Amino acid sequence: MHFMKKYYLVAPGPTPVPYDVLLEGAKEVLHHRTPQFINLMEETMEGTKYLFQTSGQVYAFVSSGTGAMEAAVENLLSPGDRVIVVVAGKFGERWLDILKAFGMKPITLELEWGEAVSPEQIKDALEKNPDVKAVFTTHSETSTGTVIDLEGIAKVVKEAGTVLVTDAVSSLLAEPLKMDEWGVDVVVSGSQKGVMLPPGLGFIAVGSEKAWKLIEESKSPKYYFDLKAYRGKYPENPYTPAVNMVYMLKKSVEMIKEETIEKVWERHAFLGEATRRAVKSLGLELLSKRPGNVVTAVKLPPSIDGNKLTKIMRDKYGVTIAGGQAHLKGKIIRIAHLGYLSPFDTLAVFSSLELALKELGYKFELGASLKTLQEYFSENT
Ligand SMILES: Cc1ncc(COP(=O)(O)O)c(C=O)c1O
Known part of the structure; x- marks a missing residue:
């Protein structure tokens, strides 16, 4: 039987974009030096602070998100600076790569993929290396579906008087993050995940004077990402901004404010829990030791090829989830619960996952995960 192929995007980025947001992108392109656009930019960027829970500036x-990561490194540091960087997956590795590319001297806190760094481990590393300028972390390590205790880490970094930088590219809006209250100095993110926009914007939020002091002192080469240029021109942009993405961002911020950030966090936690339960009901295991609400990484039995599984789901049923990265390629799948998704998207994922698993010869009771999901949804409505 051939199915109507409806497109379900259930990956940890890019994520689906609501129609109301897409329509904003179809508006006329304003010139970026006009008062209309500058007003739009100001209103939008002031509104965006809510997503980061900061009164600091967001640019x-x-x-993409990687650009904002690079911006953090080159703006805060000078070549030769010592920093602590946590590497527990692909995106921690990216911090390390960028730090090395800019001539920093990173002290790597390396963990097995799927583990979460603890505040105690950071405290210990800071005590052994009191001269570091900053600590680089990944709030949600998307390659393993792991979330760290950012609040606890912020506390110990603050006590040490150091600057905390976190990659919240995938976690923003999916996991609670309160920059000002917790004392997270710098947060980077991107548009194509919890913010419900297409790819194309990289965000950096600078939440403390401590961070601005490092920015003032930084001697790293930089040009496009030079935050001093952005601060000097704000709310105008030193270069041509992504005009139509700004319309879209304004709309998505409005939608999130209307829903409230607490409810957005709750919604992600709900789908995350539903997904974890459904995975277990199929006799499968989670990869992460501290699973978060962005994406669930699922270990596959050796008899199941993850590449084939995701291909069947995508090509036969129209459901796009993610596979594993690096050494986990083919060995895990990653099911997102990120952004503009509802319980019925999760049902579509598990329905197609079950069909694909059956096709590949995995033994389980057909419908087991769907029953688990339906029961969980019904208990919570
Ligand atoms: C945690 C994390 N950091 C960084 C990135 C890189 O973002 P981008 O692909 O937008 O450059 C991603 C993208 O998946 C991510 O999940």
Whole structure:
């Protein structure tokens, strides 16, 4: 039988974009030096602070999240600076790569993929290396579906008088993050995940004077990402901004404010829990030791090829989830619960996952995960 192939995007980025947001992108392109656009930019960027829970400044680059990561490194540090970096997956490795590319001297806190660094481990590393300028972390390590105790880590970094930088590219809005209350100095993110926009904007939020002091002192080479240029021109942009993405961002911020950030966090936690239960009901295990609400990484039995599984789901049933990265390629699948998704998207994922698992010869009771999901949804409505 051939199915109507409806497109379900259930990956940890890019994520689906609501129609109301997409329509905003179809508006006329304003010139970026006009008062209309500058007002729009100001209103939008002031509103975006809510997503980071900060009164500090948020800037949007025309880049993906990695651009904002690079901006953090080159703006805060000078070549030769010593920093602590946590590496427990692909995106921790990215911090390390960028730090090395800019000539920093990173002290790596390396953990097995799937483990979460603890505040105690950070405290210990800071005590052994009191001269570090900053600590680089990944709030949600998307390659393993692991979330760290950022609040606890912020506390110990603050006590040490150091600057905390976190990659919240995938966690923003999916996991509670309160920059000002917790004392997270710098947060980077991107548009194509919890913010419910297409790819194309990289965000950096600078929440403390301590961070601005490092920015003032930084001697690293930089040009497009030079935050001093953005601060000097704000709310205008030193270069051509992504005008239509700004319309879209304004709309998504409005939608999130209307829903309230607490409810957005709750919704992600709910789908995360539903997904973890459904995975277990199929006799499968989670990869992460501290699973978060962005994405669930699922270990596959050796008899199941993850590449084939995701291909069947995508090509036969139209459901796009993610596979494993690096050494986990083919060995895990990653099911997102990120952004503009409802319980019925999760049902579509598990329905197609069960069909694909059956096709590949995995033994389980057909419908087991769907029953688990339906029961969980019904208990909570
Ligand atoms: C935690 C994390 N950091 C960084 C990135 C890189 O973002 P981008 O692909 O937008 O450059 C991603 C993307 O998946 C991510 O999940």
